[in-house]
Amino acid sequence: MTPSPAHPADAGPEPVRLMVCTSCRAVGGDPEAPRPGAQLLAALGEAVAADPQAAATVIVEPVECLSVCKRPCTVSITAPGRWTYVYGDVDPASHAAPLLAFVDQYRATADGLVPWRERPEFIRKGVVARIPPLR
Amino acid sequence: MTPSPAHPADAGPEPVRLMVCTSCRAVGGDPEAPRPGAQLLAALGEAVAADPQAAATVIVEPVECLSVCKRPCTVSITAPGRWTYVYGDVDPASHAAPLLAFVDQYRATADGLVPWRERPEFIRKGVVARIPPLR
Numbered sequence: 001m002t003p004s005p006a007h008p009a010d011a012g013p014e015p016v017r018l019m020v021c022t023s024c025r026a027v028g029g030d031p032e033a034p035r036p037g038a039q040l041l042a043a044l045g046e047a048v049a050a051d052p053q054a055a056a057t058v059i060v061e062p063v064e065c066l067s068v069c070k071r072p073c074t075v076s077i078t079a080p081g082r083w084t085y086v087y088g089d090v091d092p093a094s095h096a097a098p099l100l101a102f103v104d105q106y107r108a109t110a111d112g113l114v115p116w117r118e119r120p121e122f123i124r125k126g127v128v129a130r131i132p133p134l135r
Numbered sequence: 136m137t138p139s140p141a142h143p144a145d146a147g148p149e150p151v152r153l154m155v156c157t158s159c160r161a162v163g164g165d166p167e168a169p170r171p172g173a174q175l176l177a178a179l180g181e182a183v184a185a186d187p188q189a190a191a192t193v194i195v196e197p198v199e200c201l202s203v204c205k206r207p208c209t210v211s212i213t214a215p216g217r218w219t220y221v222y223g224d225v226d227p228a229s230h231a232a233p234l235l236a237f238v239d240q241y242r243a244t245a246d247g248l249v250p251w252r253e254r255p256e257f258i259r260k261g262v263v264a265r266i267p268p269l270r
Binding site: 017019063065066067068074076078080084085086127128129130131132134 | 152154198200201202203209211213215219220221262263264265266267269
């Protein structure tokens with residue numbers, strides 16, 4: 001999983017942090033079933049493992065709670081010098097690959113602002129909040 | 136407004152950034168009236184000016200849009216090494232001073248996590264999202 005020093009992605013910006021809330025439960029979901037965030041995390045892990053570039057471009061990490069709670073799955077995307085976004089209503093069954101594709105779009109921008117028309121619909125509809133670059 | 140080098144607050148942590156969204160409009164609000172965020176910004180400016188400590192402990196700044204939109208006023212609180220929070224439903228007429236008091240509570244923590252029971256009610260109810268320390 002460690003990219004070689006010659007990996008083309010090494011020349012690009014720092015990896016994007018993709019945080020997945022693993023706390024929230026789906027309304028009416030089976031309390032014994034894995035939580036949506038755990039399912040999304042597993043799907044992202046598989047997608048990252050299948051993409052040789054991804055290990056150098058995205059860091060997927062679980063977080064305990066993003067305080068959104070009512071819109072699982074909730075994720076946050078951030079990178080140094082860029083706007084940070086929080087998105088809800090991410091579907092673990094269908095959004096892992098599109099989410100990683102969107103992370104690539106985000107990473108390709110200087111400030112994290114992907115043009116509206118280039119955002120996939122689940123990203124447009126799922127936005128919970130954004131925060132200006134912190135440094 | 137510039138604190139002297141001997142100002143006690145200089146010995147503490149870095150100032151907290153309090154960002155106020157100035158874009159969103161109140162539902163049914165007078166389109167000619169100042170927007171809620173502009174009103175809150177003015178109220179915070181007055182409160183900061185009246186508190187000799189505040190200039191060294193908080194940086195109040197307008198931001199264009201936090202993408203919350205439906206819960207004006209929306210604000211974000213952040214500081215290096217701490218959780219970042221986004222809050223909605225902040226009332227420009229009554230919450231400026233309590234918000235600055237809460238910023239002091241936030242600043243007094245190591246990680247930005249003010250214990251639940253110590254949070255004022257408008258902060259408990261207004262939370263939109265939180266994001267782990269970014270560095």
